[in-house]
Structure formats: C-alpha cells, structure tokens
Amino acid sequence: MPKRADMTIELPEDGTQPVFLAIAASIIGEIERGRLKPGDALPGTRALAAKLKVHRNTVDAAFQELTMQGWLTAKPSRGTFVADDLPEPRKSVMRAPPRTLAAGGTSTEPPPLLRISDGAADPRLMPRGELARAFRRALSAPGFLADASYGDPRGALALRTALADYLIGERGLTAAPDDLMVTRGSQMGLFLAAAAILAPGEAIAVEEPGYPLAWSAFRAAGARVIGVPVDAHGIDIDRLAHLVEREPGLKAVYVTPHHQYPTTVTLGAGRRLKLLDLARRRSLTIIEDDYDHEYRFEGRPVLSLAARAGPGLSVVYVGSLSKLLAPAVRLGYVVASPQILRRMADRREAIDRQGDLPLEHALASLIADGDLRRHTRKARRIYAARRDRLAEEIAGTLGDAVSFDPPAGGLAIWLRLRAGLSAETWAANAARSGLVITPGVRFALDAGQAPQAFRFGYANLDETELKRAVALLSKTMPHAGN
Structure with a gap:
C-alpha cells in the first residue's frame, strides 16, 4: 500500500x-x-x-x-x-x-529544477487584471444570483453563446449554443465524448505517437485503444482503412489534425478528405482535438474537420481555453450533435452536476469584450518569438545531434535524435543536472516502437530559460549507442 x-x-x-x-x-x-x-x-x-x-x-x-x-x-x-x-x-x-x-x-548545491512542458501556455502572460475584473462583473451582475443555483450540465448559456460567436469568427465553425457543452478542461470533454459514443469493449483508433491522456480517458470510458502510425503528413489513412476492415468493433477515431500531438505536423488536405470519406462510408465517429488552434504563426489556421463534415458524418469537436490562458484555468468545450451532447450531459451529471459558473460567466465576458482576442494576439507574438529563439539555440548548440522542422504553429517542437542516441538515456542524464524533459517513449502505445525524440514545449519559458535548457541538453548529451 x-x-x-x-x-x-x-x-x-x-x-x-x-x-x-x-x-x-x-x-x-x-x-x-x-x-x-x-x-x-x-x-x-x-x-x-x-x-x-x-x-x-x-x-x-x-x-x-x-x-x-x-x-x-x-x-x-x-x-x-x-x-x-x-x-x-x-x-x-x-x-x-x-x-x-x-x-x-564553487557551490555544490543541487541545481534548481527546470521543467520542459509538453506545450503549456505561460501562466505569467495570463491577463490577470482583465480576468479579475470579469470575475467581479460576473459575481455582481443583477442576474447572477438567479443563475447561481444548480444549472445546465452543458454549461452557462452566456459562455455557450459567446463561444458560438467566437468559433464562427475564429475557427469557421458554425455552432449554436445548444450544440455546445462546456467542460472542466478538454480532458473531461474527451472522457465524456468517448463514454457517449462507445459501448464498453468497442474500439477507438488513435494516432501513434499520440496523446497519452486521451488514451487514458478513452480507457476509463471502457474503450479499447488501437494505434495507427503517424508520419510526416499526419495519421496514415491507408493503415486506418486496413484497421477498419479487420476490426468490426472499431467505432471511432481520435485525431489532432491541426498540430498533431506530439509531432506538431499538420494533416494535409488530401488525407483530411480521405479521412472524412472513410468515416462517412464506415460510420465512424471522429473525435477532433483542436487543442491549440489559435497558435498558428505562418499562414492562416487550417479549417477544422468539423467545419467540413457536412451531413451524414459524426464529428465531435473538442477545444480548450486553457491553452489561451493558463493550465490552471480548467475550461474546455465540445461541439457535437444534440444526441451525443444529451448522452454526455447525462454522464456528466453523475460525476459533476455542473461547471464553475463564476468562471464560465467571467470567460463569457472576456470573449464578448474582446479581451480574449487581444490576449491571444499578444501571446501569439511572444510565442512565435520564443519558437524562433529556441530554434536558433538548438541549431547553434546541439548541431547534428538532433533535427526538427520548425512548426508552423503550436507550442512545442518535436526534436528528433540522431541515430544511435537514446532519448531515455539523455532525459535521465538531463534530470541529474536539473532539467526535466519528456522522451518519445511517453507518447507510444508500444514502447518497443517508441520514437527517439523529445517534445520540447517552449511557450512557458522565457528566452533566458530556453537558452539554459538547451545548454543543459548539450551538457548532458549521451554518447552514440547509449
């Protein structure tokens, strides 16, 4: 025990x-x-x-x-x-x-810890003043007390309405307030969606390498999780099609098409169309996790699968406000059909009767007043500069020990190691010097097929911290074969 x-x-x-x-x-x-x-x-x-x-x-x-x-x-x-x-x-x-x-x-005190996230936002940038004012307005609004009793398990109508307008303007996704559910972070949304669309024992296809917390949510809902390889263009649709043929219990597929987690690649137009066609023909539900849509640094964000779905296709769209503000602000949302949302709401009430109404009303105010958009534009500039600085530090310090493709968006770099280098050994060496970084094995269903790579989240580190992190990686690099 x-x-x-x-x-x-x-x-x-x-x-x-x-x-x-x-x-x-x-x-x-x-x-x-x-x-x-x-x-x-x-x-x-x-x-x-x-x-x-x-x-x-x-x-x-x-x-x-x-x-x-x-x-x-x-x-x-x-x-x-x-x-x-x-x-x-x-x-x-x-x-x-x-x-x-x-x-x-010379001091022999152990070095302070520096933790590389998987792509979290920097809480130091959170618009605390605007959020505090929004909280005060929400709590003092004349109608708040009338709404302060147990409410709709789908979330506050004010926030669902604000999100519906926001999604049309920012993501090209047409959704009415009744098509939305607000959750305590996207993780709750993933669990509720899986529980609503999958019976115990049915299977869901996921990207591999992929997002382990999504796999945990699906398993907690009773689903079997089956990996489909990811390459430089995203999930392999041909391999997915073969899986559908031999797995009659496969009912859904989970994808992160905008910035694939963890590799950051964008699913190309051809594969998007093939995925939508396959899902329509084989009655698959697509769970689309668009966790960092706003952080696109080159060109316009890619239109979501949900925005292209059309009739005859079930897409559950999962988004997050935590990436826009801070990990501690646990607010996510789901766009889905009324039938799926009804089943999600039934399951949500069994564990969480409703969300955080003051926070939901405050976020509705941030969106309606334009504060969230202004904060996003500011954060996008800062994160783009941090991405560029990290790319410079890696190229100048680590040389040919690693390779990477500067991501067009997102908050992390997928750092591939030269043949012969072990990401796990390197991560262990770095830890002894005070640097925590996640090796590729954490993103693999099959540890034997784990990529020798790191997911280097840069958004929550300033330029000084990024430089120090890369220096520690250089200092702790293992020899080839280790």
Missing part, C-alpha cells in the same frame, strides 16, 4: 495569490523538502478541502494544475499520488542539504 502523505499546507493571508495556486506551490515545496516522496498518496480533495476550510473545487484545481505539470499523477479508483518518475536530483533537492562550497568557492 502506498504511504499516505503527511504534509503541511500554508495559505497566504494577504490575498496576493489565488488560493489554488498557493496550495499547489505549498505541495511542490513539500515535495522539494522531501516530506512528500514519489509514490506517496495525497489526501482526497474532500478531506483536504475540509482541513483547509476551502471549497473542494479549489483543491481539485490545485491537484489538476500539479498533475498537468507532472508533479502528481491521478490513478482511477485509487486517488492522487506524487509522481513516480520525479528525477533523482529532485530527491537531492527534497532533502535540502546545507549549502556548501567546494574548493575554489
């Missing part, structure tokens, strides 16, 4: 930091001091909320933030645990040894 965590949570009294971020920071501190160790079980959100005298949603938001960052891991039906894969240097930092000086006055 895993050890139940013994920890101390300190909450600020000056109100300068959101409570859920303060809880998250306190838990990180307990991990760094060694009071929480890899594999330790955390208290349940209800028990911790009661102890801290805060709302359970606040603790849940803190746990979700730490899970997204990789500090914690959630295990279905078991609870939340400190991640098992935290690197050895963290253990050194956790023991908090006294600062010492080696000969010549």
Whole structure:
C-alpha cells in the first residue's frame, strides 16, 4: 500500500495569490523538502478541502494544475499520488542539504529544477487584471444570483453563446449554443465524448505517437485503444482503412489534425478528405482535438474537420481555453450533435452536476469584450518569438545531434535524435543536472516502437530559460549507442 502523505499546507493571508495556486506551490515545496516522496498518496480533495476550510473545487484545481505539470499523477479508483518518475536530483533537492562550497568557492548545491512542458501556455502572460475584473462583473451582475443555483450540465448559456460567436469568427465553425457543452478542461470533454459514443469493449483508433491522456480517458470510458502510425503528413489513412476492415468493433477515431500531438505536423488536405470519406462510408465517429488552434504563426489556421463534415458524418469537436490562458484555468468545450451532447450531459451529471459558473460567466465576458482576442494576439507574438529563439539555440548548440522542422504553429517542437542516441538515456542524464524533459517513449502505445525524440514545449519559458535548457541538453548529451 502506498504511504499516505503527511504534509503541511500554508495559505497566504494577504490575498496576493489565488488560493489554488498557493496550495499547489505549498505541495511542490513539500515535495522539494522531501516530506512528500514519489509514490506517496495525497489526501482526497474532500478531506483536504475540509482541513483547509476551502471549497473542494479549489483543491481539485490545485491537484489538476500539479498533475498537468507532472508533479502528481491521478490513478482511477485509487486517488492522487506524487509522481513516480520525479528525477533523482529532485530527491537531492527534497532533502535540502546545507549549502556548501567546494574548493575554489564553487557551490555544490543541487541545481534548481527546470521543467520542459509538453506545450503549456505561460501562466505569467495570463491577463490577470482583465480576468479579475470579469470575475467581479460576473459575481455582481443583477442576474447572477438567479443563475447561481444548480444549472445546465452543458454549461452557462452566456459562455455557450459567446463561444458560438467566437468559433464562427475564429475557427469557421458554425455552432449554436445548444450544440455546445462546456467542460472542466478538454480532458473531461474527451472522457465524456468517448463514454457517449462507445459501448464498453468497442474500439477507438488513435494516432501513434499520440496523446497519452486521451488514451487514458478513452480507457476509463471502457474503450479499447488501437494505434495507427503517424508520419510526416499526419495519421496514415491507408493503415486506418486496413484497421477498419479487420476490426468490426472499431467505432471511432481520435485525431489532432491541426498540430498533431506530439509531432506538431499538420494533416494535409488530401488525407483530411480521405479521412472524412472513410468515416462517412464506415460510420465512424471522429473525435477532433483542436487543442491549440489559435497558435498558428505562418499562414492562416487550417479549417477544422468539423467545419467540413457536412451531413451524414459524426464529428465531435473538442477545444480548450486553457491553452489561451493558463493550465490552471480548467475550461474546455465540445461541439457535437444534440444526441451525443444529451448522452454526455447525462454522464456528466453523475460525476459533476455542473461547471464553475463564476468562471464560465467571467470567460463569457472576456470573449464578448474582446479581451480574449487581444490576449491571444499578444501571446501569439511572444510565442512565435520564443519558437524562433529556441530554434536558433538548438541549431547553434546541439548541431547534428538532433533535427526538427520548425512548426508552423503550436507550442512545442518535436526534436528528433540522431541515430544511435537514446532519448531515455539523455532525459535521465538531463534530470541529474536539473532539467526535466519528456522522451518519445511517453507518447507510444508500444514502447518497443517508441520514437527517439523529445517534445520540447517552449511557450512557458522565457528566452533566458530556453537558452539554459538547451545548454543543459548539450551538457548532458549521451554518447552514440547509449
């Protein structure tokens, strides 16, 4: 049995930091001091909320933030645990040894940790002032109290209406408010969609390499997950067609066509048309995860599959507002047929009667006032500059040890390693120097077929941090064959 965590949570009294971020920071501190160790079980959100005298949603938001960052891991039906894969240097930092000086006055204190995300937005750029004002307006609006009781499991009508207008203008996707469901992040949307369209034991085809958290959501819904190879042009439609022939229980396909996760490639027009045709002929439901649509740096964003679907084809479109603001803002949405949304709402009410109404009303205000669009334009400029700076650092520092195609959009670079280099060995070496980066094996259903690559999320690091990260990669590069 895993050890139940013994920890101390300190909450600020000056109100300068959101409570859920303060809880998250306190838990990180307990991990760094060694009071929480890899594999330790955390208290349940209800028990911790009661102890801290805060709302359970606040603790849940803190746990979700730490899970997204990789500090914690959630295990279905078991609870939340400190991640098992935290690197050895963290253990050194956790023991908090006294600062010492080696000969010549050089510090021997373990290096501070630098974590490469999988493509998260930079929370330092979040429009906190605008969001705070939107919260105040939402809470003080004359009609808010009338809506503050249990509401529609599809989400606040104000946000669904604002999103419908936003999707028409920004994504070319025509959807009425009744075609939308607001969820606590896209992860909930993926789970509810799978539970609504797949019976237990039925199969869903997914991209490989692909998004492990989507696979977890589908499995939690009772589905079998089958991989389809991805190449430089996206998911292999011919291989998918062969899979459909030999798998009668295959009912759906999950794709990330705009910026494939993790390789960042865009699914070409020819393959998009073939995928839509195959899905129509074989009655497949497409789950389209368009997780970072707004971050297209060259040319216009590619029109979504859902916008091209037409009659006779079922497409469930999943989007996220977290990539526009910060991982801690857990808001996603789903566009689907009324029948699918009805089944999703039924399942949602069993676990989460409704969403966060104050947050939903605040986001509706941000969208309606144009604040979200202005923030997106600003963030897009900053992230494009960070992408370019990272590309320069990699080319100038790592040389022919790696190769990559500068992505036209998205918030990460797919860094392919030269033949003979092991991504897992390199990641382990980097961890000992204080750099956490995810090797390709994490994105593979079959570890034996794992790509020797890294997904290098750059958006949440400034130029100084990016330079330091690449320098650490250079310093810890393994020899060929290792």
